[in-house]
Amino acid sequence: MRLVALTEKQKRFCDEYLIDLNATQAAIRAGYSEKTARQTATENLSKPYIREYIDKRLAEKDAELIADQDEVLKYLTSVMRREKNEHIVVTTSEEKTTYVPDETGKVRRQTVKKEVPQIVEIPAKLSDANKAAELLGKAHGLYTEKIETDVDMELNIKIDYGDSNEN
Numbered sequence: 001m002r003l004v005a006l007t008e009k010q011k012r013f014c015d016e017y018l019i020d021l022n023a024t025q026a027a028i029r030a031g032y033s034e035k036t037a038r039q040t041a042t043e044n045l046s047k048p049y050i051r052e053y054i055d056k057r058l059a060e061k062d063a064e065l066i067a068d069q070d071e072v073l074k075y076l077t078s079v080m081r082r083e084k085n086e087h088i089v090v091t092t093s094e095e096k097t098t099y100v101p102d103e104t105g106k107v108r109r110q111t112v113k114k115e116v117p118q119i120v121e122i123p124a125k126l127s128d129a130n131k132a133a134e135l136l137g138k139a140h141g142l143y144t145e146k147i148e149t150d151v152d153m154e155l156n157i158k159i160d161y162g163d164s165n166e167n
Contacts, residue, residue, distance in 0.1 A: 006050065010050060013032070018058070088122060089117050089120075092118060094115075
């Protein structure tokens with residue numbers, strides 16, 4: 001289909017529609033009258049060239065979100081080489097002791113324990129690297145088994161057409 005040039009308002013409508021997929025609100029935000037926004041939105045969405053523009057933009061968004069083959073292979077390679085680090089949360093305990101006088105004048109010890117979470121970076125596990133290497137090997141066809149067998153047999157085929165009168 002030949003792409004028809006959209007007007008600025010139609011393009012703005014399409015771009016606004018892609019934000020939340022609410023056609024009426026997109027029409028209002030694009031500058032159409034609030035009174036006729038619903039009808040205008042319906043008309044716009046029924047026009048093939050506007051629908052085509054929206055579908056094209058949605059496909060572009062999907063392409064950005066979904067990893068392609070190269071991205072997957074690069075990621076697996078970086079895991080195999082242990083270039084990727086894992087982030088784990090480690091909780092450490094801190095104790096703070098203070099001495100405070102009570103109402104009788106005696107000094108009492110007051111201990112406050114506090115747990116502090118920290119994010120720590122550690123190298124990827126060896127098992128993850130091994131799994132990545134295995135997946136890369138499969139992707140490159142390194143583990144395909146080739147089995148050759150010699151078969152020596154006699155083949156007899158009997159065809160029964162069912163028209164014999166054996167009763």
